Amino acid sequence: MLGCIWQYVYTSYLRYWLKWLIRQATGTCELQRICSGYNPGATRTSKAEYSLQSSKNKVLRGALEASKDDLEKCVDQIMKEKNIKPEKDPQFRGRLHVCLLQITGYSSLFSSVEDLRKEVFSSECPQHEAMLLKLWGLLMPSVELESRITKQWGDIGFQGDDPKTDFRGMGLLGLTNLLFFSETYPEEARQVLSHANHPKLGYSYAIVGINLTEMAYSLLRSGALKPHFYNSVQSAPELRDFHLLYCYLAYEFDRFWVAEEPESIMLFNQYRERFHSIVKTRLQDPAVSLTLAPH
Template identity: 35%
Template sequence: MKMDVSRDDGGSFVAVRRNSQHLDRTNTCHTDEVVAGSTAWLGRSLSCVCVQRKEGESRPSFDLTPAQEDCLQRLQNRLDIAYDGSVPEHQEALRVLWKAAFPEEELRDLISEQWKEMGWQGKDPSTDFRGGGFISLENLLYFARNFPKSFQDLLRKQEGDRAMWEYPFAVAGVNVTFMLIQMLDLEAVKPRTFVGATFLKFLSENESAFDLLYCITFKLMDHRWLAMHASYMDFNAVMKSTRRQLERELLQDDVTRLEDLPSFSLLTRST
């Protein structure tokens, strides 16, 4: 696989250069070229996603029921778990992710050049989990298990008129996790936005609400990517657009569960 390193405004980034529409897993000469840099790409891509408050504007505060407090605490406990490559459970989760992504190709080692085919920045995916923690790996696994068709479509870039330089699937997935944590203000003791309070209502009714919202968001991001005819330099703009649309959908009066979100219809379960 040919490796090229490119830079934007003095920093490193990662992008996937696509020379054909589909991945050919049976050919040893793969159709993707991965441009690898530091994890700074992940951080910068999210630097402008946060909503800014006007000067003097205070955030609303929402009281929680005991049940909601318990649900939020359990989710926050998940957020606190960093990926640790020495933990057997984490190692196994990584192997399961590879098997879900490329069932026809055996993973040679947990540290391998093969990981670049999934859109990790280097041969050790653990270095990319620092932005999202172990939950970002759990999110990817939930996506692969519950919506395998959409997962594969995004991984292999099988839908739409793709750009020459595409976003890297796996690192983008970590970005989605981090963006949702920001958007929902999940590290706060209790919600401080209407969006956060609305999500907590869904979480109290469905323990997997965060994982499900992740799947919706990832698919929506790709949908916005195609609609905006984006390339890797547009990733931050696509993420901001995705967040705005997601916030609007979450606050619609007729949305009483995550499956009611208009963007949920973008997901496909069957392969």
Template identity: 45%
Template structure:
């Protein structure tokens, strides 16, 4: 009985809040002469804060036309804007900026959805050693990271030099499919200086904060680094989870003036790789067994940063310039 009364009370509180919210919206429109979408566009600068509010307003609208606007194809965005302004009885000529603002935000919204589908498609496509394009990408990764060292064979222990687990890298792509390879190659080609530095550091023996005597006593003569390629695939998984959860909207809505693309996602991966490398060194782990703990801690830090709607993860493709900025 008590449970029933509690549920009933919560239901009535929900109805009351919902009615109060709709009443406030109605009164605000009467007082200002503007609908919610107008108020959002006029009171917020371009970027995540404005686009997130527009997205929420459309999704939770009573109108099916407004709800469906967030899932239209990119080439139907203009028509969707016209339909919205007609439904809201907003005159185009007297509100020219509104249409421009709505279009920019709506392109970001549908672009994010399309990016998610594109990334998911790459993730689901397995690496195929019989596919010449897949093989070409893998060999290009080796040549970019090891330009002065010829590969002795397609299957070789040399792959461990760039952080794969065994002599055939294809087995390491199972979790993230082609997405992992695409990201690693993009990092190696477009942020080559940083990628080579991270690879170099990951292979070096790193003396811990303990004294030399303690170091030798504990016989910690192995590299306290990590496997570059494996970590790259793992950070790909982290970036993917940020995208799927919607956490990356803050970043992408701030850095992509219109539709976010795969390039924006890959640039974000470059940033995450560089930041994780710095974070790993700062944490000073005893061995690779601490990887999951440090990775989870890093993930929580990024999520906290993305809670700020003014935050953007900004890759400048330079080891000294990669940093977070407030817009």
């Protein structure tokens, strides 16, 4: 209770006067101090984001919802509101622009990911079917698929004779991630598949992959991936960056699973949560960058 009261008093009253006093002493506003006092990445962008969110100025708060094309105009408006002279702080404009690209880009990325998740896999769509068949070809290059509906799909970890039923939860996002991993890291994807088909330690490759898509999606939705994207993408993060994050999760989960040597696939949920906790802990590091680095 005392903590909540202190937080309210600080954000509502003390923070404003503290900022005012520091500005009088230094001649710079909070955003200037953030942009000059921290290196590019999660710490700078996160502090800039908090500063803008906490501002009582509508222009500053509005910058968080601006479109990519309007960001330069937003920076000019902020500099005018804060009376920041370009000749006195020539690097401020570019630094704040990058922060705003990352902040607003994260929101745009979630919208793009959500649209893909909501897109239902359809057997009537030639593009969807082509993606599915391409996934088979990349993972099983030396094995011909006997027919579109076949038990062979189980060889790459689908549950039934027709994979379309497994995409219900994550929609086309699940298939897109599986395909991206196989296209971008073909050797690593086939290595993970070989582990998934191990007689003792095996797991359902495609089903687990779709489960990891859900993990990536939930981390994105909660905002937990902000430090990763703010560190690894010095602009607005895009769908490709989300797919690369998925590749990291797919590869690292496999390493984790093989190292742990679970007694049974029935313990999957337990180990999945342990891996989830590991990832969330890594994301607390201000310098985090979850990039696939094959061993």
